[in-house]
Every structure is written in structure tokens, then in C-alpha cells.
């Protein structure tokens with residue numbers, strides 16, 4: 538007999554902990570779905586209660602963008618990342634597109650390879666991002682064309698994203714989108730999805746345009762998947778909206794995303810949710826070890842929305 542278990546390769550201790558979490562009651566029924574894995578459900582529930590008790594006024598949400606707020610796949614097809622949205626004839630020529638795809642084929646497997654450490658990956662990620670940004674700058678991309686490229690790209694946010702963004706806005710909880718993607722594209726996706734509310738802040742690789750609106754470089758320090766700690770300390774920590782909020786709900790799809798909360802001064806409670814989209818068997822163990830809640834091949838915001846509803850349904854919530 539076969540069972541629909543997506544984590545067959547994990548140690549017995551972890552498997553038993555997950556089994557226990559499925560067979561006992563929880564205050565959040567969404568956490569009992571088979572796609573939800575938790576190493577320590579008690580810790581998750583205690584953190585949720587502590588955050589609920591502290592109220593939404595103490596909460597901030599920090600989220601990655603590509604393949605976290607945006608979907609990994611839709612109808613069996615990969616959804617483009619913000620970098621891949623730029624692969625549009627309005628913006629770049631065939632040669633450049635071909636080179637970018639070649640680089641993706643080389644470096645993406647390295648990015649998600651569970652047998653390599655972050656230290657081993659970092660120089661290669663810097664190489665990838667630098668080469669791609671260089672190719673893009675040579676294309677003299679026009680700012681005015683970005684909106685159309687996004688519109689025609691097929692990018693799509695996770696099911697239930699409206700509830701997530703709207704609830705945060707309604708409660709005035711800051712949402713920091715911290716992305717190693719392309720900031721201008723990310724912002725356009727959020728804008729076209731009609732959820733770019735005033736509580737949304739973006740840290741990313743932002744394009745630098747000349748007076749004629751032509752791309753001439755990227756502003757600020759390069760952000761890749763595995764240097765988000767530096768970005769958090771340098772760029773997120775000074776943001777006044779986030780400084781006095783010690784409770785953090787963090788969403789990511791890479792182990793590197795866990796560093797996005799490193800800039801939070803005096804953190805009190807941190808709840809981390811990891812979307813495990815790709816190479817599931819190989820990466821389940823490391824994700825379950827690293828994230829509090831792991832969502833396996835889940836293209837929805839169902840669990841983050843349930844968590845958010847729970848945290849913000851206590852005192853001083855609307």
C-alpha cells in the first residue's frame with residue numbers, strides 16, 4: 538500500500554513528530570492538512586498564542602516575493618520570477634533572453650542544491666545576479682515598457698493573496714516584502730494585483746533609470762538569496778514602521794529567507810513559514826529543521842491567512 542506522504546526521506550524522530558501533529562487536535566484546523574509539516578507543533582501553538590495576546594499593534598510581517606507571494610506553478614506551468622518577467626521581447630532581444638535562460642539552467646540547480654552550504658553558494662549567486670544584471674543593463678530597457686511586460690507575463694500571486702494583503706492593511710500591520718528579485722517588477726505585480734496598500738514596504742534590487750527612462754544600473758547593494766542578513770541589518774532595521782514591532786511572521790521559500798528578520802531590534806516572537814515548492818524529497822528534512830511551519834507544494838495562502846487571522850483576532854483587533 539502507498540501513502541501520500543511527501544517526506545518519505547526524513548528521520549524517524551521528525552516523522553513521528555509530524556505524525557503526532559496530524560493526529561492530535563489543534564486550534565487551527567488548517568495546520569492539520571497533510572501538506573503542513575511542523576517539527577514542534579507545541580512551540581508553534583505557544584508562539585501563536587503569545588503573538589495573539591500581544592495584539593496586532595506589535596506585529597510585522599516579513600515576506601519573500603518570488604515563489605512565496607507569487608506562485609511556483611499554475612496549471613502545471615512554472616510561474617515566472619521577477620527576473621524572468623523581463624524575458625519579454627519589448628524589453629530584451631533574443632540573444633539576451635537566450636543567455637539569461639542558459640544562466641538560469643546553470644545557477645538555479647545550485648541555488649536549491651541541499652548538498653551545498655550557503656557559504657559555497659554565495660559566490661556563485663553573486664556571479665549569477667551580476668551577469669544577469671549586466672546583460673539587462675546592455676539592453677537599454679525602457680521604464681515605460683515594464684507594466685505591459687508584467688501584464689503579459691502570466692505571473693500570478695498565491696490563491697488567497699487578497700485576504701492576506703487586505704487584512705494586513707486593515708489592521709495597519711506593516712508588510713515588508715524583502716526580495717532578491719527585481720524591485721520595480723515586483724512592485725508592478727503587486728500594483729496590478731491591486732494590493733499595493735500603504736502598509737507595504739519593499740526591499741529589493743531596484744532599477745536605476747536615466748533622465749530618459751532608460752535602465753543604466755541597479756541601485757544599492759546587490760541582494761541575492763543568501764545575503765538577506767546584510768540587507769536586513771542595513772536596509773530593514775532603520776525603517777521606523779518596523780522598529781517597534783517585536784513580533785514577526787516570516788514567509789519564505791528558501792533557507793536564506795530566514796535571515797530576513799535579522800534586522801528586527803529586540804525580537805520577541807518569531808514564527809517562520811516556509812513554502813517547499815521544488816526538490817521536495819531532498820529538502821524536506823532541512824526545511825522542517827529550519828522553519829516552524831513547512832507547506833509542501835501548497836500554492837495557496839490558506840495557512841498564512843489562518844495564522845494571521847488567529848494572531849490578529851485577540852485584543853485590540855478590529
Ligand SMILES: Nc1ccn([C@@H]2O[C@H](COP(=O)(O)O)[C@@H](O)[C@H]2O)c(=O)n1
Pocket residue numbers: 601602603604618619620621641645648665666669715716717718761762791
Ligand atoms: N537571474 C535570476 C536570478 C534569480 N532568480 C530567482 O529569483 C528568486 C529571488 O527572488 P526572491 O523574491 O525569492 O528573493 C530566486 O529564488 C531565484 O531563483 C531568477 O529567476 N533569475
